[in-house]
Amino acid sequence: MSNLNPETGPFFPRDRSWQPKAYTPDYKTSVVRSPQKALISFPNTISEITGPVFGHNILGELDHDLICNFAKPGESALGERIIVHGRVLDERGRGVPGALIEVWQANAGGRYRHKNEGYIAPLDPNFGGCGRTITNEDGAYEFRTVKPGPYPWPNGVNDWRPAHIHFSLFGAGFAQRLITQMYFEGDPLIPLCPIVNAISDARAIEQLIAPLDMANTIPMDARAYKFDIVLRGRRSGPFENKLEGN
Amino acid sequence: MVQSLNRLKESASQTAGPYVHIGCTPNFLGMAGVYPDDLGHAMVNDKTSGERITVTGCVFDGTGTPLKDALIEIWQADANGLYNSPSELRGSADPNFTGWGRQPTDLETGVFSFQTIKPGRVPFGDGRDQAPHISFWIVARGINLGLNTRMYFGDEEAANQEDPILARLEHKVRVPTLIAERQGDTYTFDIHLQGERETIFFDI
Ligand SMILES: [Fe+2]
Numbered sequence: 001m002s003n004l005n006p007e008t009g010p011f012f013p014r015d016r017s018w019q020p021k022a023y024t025p026d027y028k029t030s031v032v033r034s035p036q037k038a039l040i041s042f043p044n045t046i047s048e049i050t051g052p053v054f055g056h057n058i059l060g061e062l063d064h065d066l067i068c069n070f071a072k073p074g075e076s077a078l079g080e081r082i083i084v085h086g087r088v089l090d091e092r093g094r095g096v097p098g099a100l101i102e103v104w105q106a107n108a109g110g111r112y113r114h115k116n117e118g119y120i121a122p123l124d125p126n127f128g129g130c131g132r133t134i135t136n137e138d139g140a141y142e143f144r145t146v147k148p149g150p151y152p153w154p155n156g157v158n159d160w161r162p163a164h165i166h167f168s169l170f171g172a173g174f175a176q177r178l179i180t181q182m183y184f185e186g187d188p189l190i191p192l193c194p195i196v197n198a199i200s201d202a203r204a205i206e207q208l209i210a211p212l213d214m215a216n217t218i219p220m221d222a223r224a225y226k227f228d229i230v231l232r233g234r235r236s237g238p239f240e241n242k243l244e245g246n
Numbered sequence: 247m248v249q250s251l252n253r254l255k256e257s258a259s260q261t262a263g264p265y266v267h268i269g270c271t272p273n274f275l276g277m278a279g280v281y282p283d284d285l286g287h288a289m290v291n292d293k294t295s296g297e298r299i300t301v302t303g304c305v306f307d308g309t310g311t312p313l314k315d316a317l318i319e320i321w322q323a324d325a326n327g328l329y330n331s332p333s334e335l336r337g338s339a340d341p342n343f344t345g346w347g348r349q350p351t352d353l354e355t356g357v358f359s360f361q362t363i364k365p366g367r368v369p370f371g372d373g374r375d376q377a378p379h380i381s382f383w384i385v386a387r388g389i390n391l392g393l394n395t396r397m398y399f400g401d402e403e404a405a406n407q408e409d410p411i412l413a414r415l416e417h418k419v420r421v422p423t424l425i426a427e428r429q430g431d432t433y434t435f436d437i438h439l440q441g442e443r444e445t446i447f448f449d450i
Contacts, residue, residue, distance in 0.1 A: 008333045014449065018255055020390035027261075029388030032308035033439050037420075039449040042411050046368050047381050047396075048450045050331035051321060052346035060281065069280055091254050104269025113277060114265045115353065116315070128280050130269045166262070166269055172333055174321045175450045177383050177392060181260040195261060198390045204258040230254045 009235040010044035011175045012091055020198035027194040028155050044175060049234070051174040054100040056134055063132045066105070066145035070128030077127035079108025079146030081222035084182070084210070087139040088169060091233030095139025099231070102132045102168040103143060110149030110163075119151055144222065150189055162189035162196065171231040182227045183209045259392065262385035264315045271317070271350050286319065286348025289362045293342040296325030296363030300432040301397065304356045305384060308440030312356025316386035319348045320360055320397075322379070327366030364399070370410040377405035377412065384437060394448045397435045400427040420446050 022034035062069040067077045084103075088096040106112045106129065109121035113129050127146065135141045150160050164181040171177075183190050190196055190209065199205050207230075216224035267275040271284040290298070301320070304312040323329050328339035330346075339345065347360045367375045377398055384393045398406050406412055406425065415421055423445045426433035437445045 008335055015256065016449070019259055022390060024390060027388070027390070030390060031388075032311075033313070033386065033388035034390075035393065035444055035447050036440055037444050037446075039447050040415065041449040042414065043371055044450060045370055045376065045411075046329065046334070046336075047321070047323070047376070047379070050329040050333040052330070052344065053332055054285070058285070063281070070277075089254060091256055093252060093254055102269045104265060112265045112268060114268055114275065116264055128268070128272070128277055130272050130277070130280055132269075132281075166260075166266070168262075168266075168269060172331075174381055174383070175394075177319070178257065178259055179262045179266075179385055179392060180257050195390075198260075199258045201258075204255065207255065207257055208260070230257045232256050233253070 007172065007234060007236045008049055010049060011173060011232045011234045014232060018201055018204050021200070024194070024198040027198050030198070048175040049173045051170065051172055051176065053098055053172060054134060054170065059132065059134060064141075064143050066103075066127070066129065066131045066143065069131060071126035075126045077107070077146050078124050079127075081144070082147050083142060083144055083216060083218065083222050083224040084165065084227055085140070085142040085213075085216060085224060086210075086227040086229065088135045088141065088171075089139055089228060089230050090171070091230060094233075095135070095137075096171055096231055097135055097137045097139055098172075099135040099139065099141075100132065100170040101135065101141055102130070103145075103165050104130045105145065105148040105165045106151055108146045108149050110151030112151075121149065121151070147184065150187075155194060159194065160189050160192070162187040162193050167229060169229055169231060173234070176231045178229075178231060180208060180229065182225075184225060185209055185211045259390060261387055261390055262317060262392075264387045266315070266317045266385065267350055270348065274350055284348070286344075286346055289344050289347045289360065291342050294363055295340050296343070298361070298431060299364050300359060300361055301380065301426065301435060302357060302359040302432060303426075303435040303437060304358070305351060305386070305437045306439065310441070313351055313386050314353050314356045316351045316356075316358070316384060317348065318351065318358050319346065319383045320362070321346050321381040321383075322362065323365040323368050325363055325366050327368045329368070367405065372410070374410050375405070375408070377402055377409035379409075382437070393439075394450050395437065395445055396424055396448065397433070398425045399433065400425050415446065420444075
């Protein structure tokens with residue numbers, strides 16, 4: 001692993017015009033959950049440039065296989081079988097090795113396995129909806145799952161989330177921590193969604209839409225979608241290791 | 247024309263949504279059998295060095311209602327002020343302390359709680375000591391981009407007085423929003439997303 005020479009420089013400042021704003025009233029829940037005062041900036045300290053790192057020893061054999069990791073022996077989840085793969089990169093374009101990725105999603109009918117979920121679409125007894133993996137030395141990862149269905153949610157009278165998979169990512173520093181969602185190429189619900197439209201820059205939205213990747217399909221088994229994720233990059237070089245002030 | 251910087255843009259954040267537990271704390275949700283336990287559930291073990299403490303609180307929205315679907319992660323140094331991270335080059339942290347915890351707020355009450363230890367002091371960029379603190383990251387439905395804040399310790403008045411980050415805050419009246427008061431072994435750190443007592447959030 002490239003952990004032999006761990007990087008400890010400060011991260012590039014976050015581009016907050018690219019990121020969604022906190023207050024996005026078309027997404028109604030954000031109205032009372034958005035801070036209204038200015039964020040306070042300070043230069044990264046050791047508390048921000050370090051972060052937890054996870055070893056492959058935490059992973060079970062089926063953790064990255066949502067088709068099987070909740071299924072009864074010999075059975076599998078219902079739905080369109082897909083591979084979701086890609087790389088975790090940083091803003092410098094380098095692969096991020098050893099990055100823990102956690103995903104969660106609705107089943108093929110748009111139903112989540114959650115206490116607070118009341119959508120009438122049925123649960124799939126063979127689908128839990130969570131998975132995780134850790135990127136390899138190139139930053140590459142792969143999951144197998146079923147394509148989640150769109151689902152209605154209480155916001156407007158008739159708002160539907162586009163099909164999506166939730167992604168949680170750990171880089172090497174706590175300041176890189178990110179949660180986002182992956183959308184699917186061609187979904188007509190994407191431009192209608194108030195959560196998507198919390199992002200104001202169309203290019204930032206496009207970056208969250210995974211294209212169909214026929215080259216990586218498994219013939220007669222599963223189609224593939226490619227989804228690269230970019231975490232904050234950091235400066236690194238001989239002039240950057242003065243953080244201890246000595 | 248000049249050369250391109252060839253930089254990528256950080257992927258845009260999207261809300262963790264109401265079902266974040268499925269992916270991050272499935273055992274808390276009662277979805278047993280996929281992962282042996284929820285990551286970040288235990289920060290300490292029997293051999294961890296340092297003073298055992300509980301950190302608890304609620305996350306309140308602008309109406310004063312506690313969030314019952316938030317997820318909170320904390321990151322802190324060990325008792326000697328070292329982080330359990332490959333990016334920590336100053337020494338080896340306590341192997342019996344992860345430094346990282348993750349807890350959902352309770353689905354009924356909205357209370358979160360961490361069993362941890364009191365962290366040591368770590369340096370600021372210029373070498374001055376920072377006051378002991380715990381970094382917080384809060385995500386939830388309705389939060390488009392995770393919120394960063396810090397908890398400082400109410401019984402560390404002298405250290406807090408000289409903390410370089412607390413010192414640079416212009417509106418001293420807001421400093422108490424970052425300070426958890428101690429009662430016994432428990433520190434209470436309530437987070438207010440909005441309103442008169444809005445917590446100071448950081449752009450880190
Ligand atoms: Fe969702």
